[in-house]
Amino acid sequence: MxxxxxxxxxxxxxxxxxxxxxTAPTHKALADLLAARPAEEILAFQERFDVVHGAVxxxxxxxxxxxIGGGCSDDGFIDFRAGLIAQxxxxxxxxxxxxxxxxxxxxxxxxxxxxxxxxxYEEINYAAAAAFARHTGDRDAFYTELARRETAPSQEEPEHxxxxxxxxxxxxxxxxxxxxLAALYLDDETHRTRRL
Numbered sequence: 001m002x003x004x005x006x007x008x009x010x011x012x013x014x015x016x017x018x019x020x021x022x023t024a025p026t027h028k029a030l031a032d033l034l035a036a037r038p039a040e041e042i043l044a045f046q047e048r049f050d051v052v053h054g055a056v057x058x059x060x061x062x063x064x065x066x067x068i069g070g071g072c073s074d075d076g077f078i079d080f081r082a083g084l085i086a087q088x089x090x091x092x093x094x095x096x097x098x099x100x101x102x103x104x105x106x107x108x109x110x111x112x113x114x115x116x117x118x119x120x121y122e123e124i125n126y127a128a129a130a131a132f133a134r135h136t137g138d139r140d141a142f143y144t145e146l147a148r149r150e151t152a153p154s155q156e157e158p159e160h161x162x163x164x165x166x167x168x169x170x171x172x173x174x175x176x177x178x179x180x181l182a183a184l185y186l187d188d189e190t191h192r193t194r195r196l
Contacts, residue, residue, distance in 0.1 A: 005044065006044055006047045006048040006051060007041065007044040007045045007047070007048040008048075009048065009052075012045065012048045012049070012052070013088070013089040015030070015033055015034070015045065016030070016085060016086065016088055016089070017088055017089070018033055019033055019086075019127075020086065020087075020088055025123075026086050026121070026124065027086075027121065027123035027124050027126070027127050028127075030124065030127040030128075030131075031127040031128075031130040031131045031134075032131075033131075034127065034128055034131035034132075035130075035131040035134045035135070037131075039132060039135045039136070039145070042128050042131050042132045042135070042142075043128075043132070043142075043145055043146060043149060045128055046128040046129075046142075046146060047146070047149070049085065049128065052085055052092070053078075053081050053082065053085060054160070055096065056081050056084055056092070056095070056096050057077075057081065057160065057162060058099075058162050058163045059162050059163050059164060059165050059166060060099045060163055060164075060177060060178070061077075061080075061081070061084075061095065061096075061099045062077050062080075062162075062168070063099070063166070063168050063174060063177060063178055064095070064099040064100070064102050064178055064181055065077055065080040065119075065120075066168045067168075067174065067178060067181045067182065067184075067185040067186070068080075068102065068108055068119060068181065068185070069119075069120060070185075076120060078122075078125065079120045079121060079122040079125070080119060080120050082121050082122065082124040082125045083118060083119040083120050083121035083124065084096075084119070085124060086118075086121045086124045087105075087118075087119075091105065099178060099181075100177075100178045100179060100180045100181055101180075102119075102181060103180035103181050103183075103184055105119070107119055108181075108184065128142070129142040129143070132145070171186050174186060
């Protein structure tokens with residue numbers, strides 16, 4: 001838990017939306033927008049980012065990433081969650097409520113398996129660190145300052161609940177849990193062929 005308030009959730013999504021609508025790549029626009037703010041605000045943004053990122057650390061969303069990406073490692077899922085954030089508040093919330101709705105996402109519908117940075121967007125994870133480095137000249141200072149802002153919890157934090165675990169390699173289970181995505185990636189010959 002942070003000693004200082006996290007960035008307001010509405011302000012957080014406004015910053016993300018401004019980066020998304022820029023002509024620059026989203027991660028570069030996000031770093032530029034954050035670099036124009038005081039260092040403490042950059043840290044507050046990252047703390048909010050971590051909360052939003054952690055909220056979609058669930059098995060059902062990992063299964064969606066697994067189908068969309070033709071597989072999904074631990075690191076891939078970190079990047080997928082960052083990609084969900086980079087899609088903006090509406091897509092983030094929609095996917096959080098109903099991961100199978102990602103079947104309607106334009107990248108998923110048009111590209112088939114293996115969409116690139118749009119949904120697996122690693123660089124978004126590091127935009128705040130890049131912005132902070134502009135203030136200090138030292139990228140490592142960002143992580144030192146984040147650690148400084150943390151306090152030891154007064155009581156043990158509850159274990160993170162990822163929901164019900166299930167076998168991503170079981171086609172029947174995937175069809176049951178994510179029928180629309182499974183129809184695209186397990187049943188659709190066009191999408192299967194693209195993944196190979």
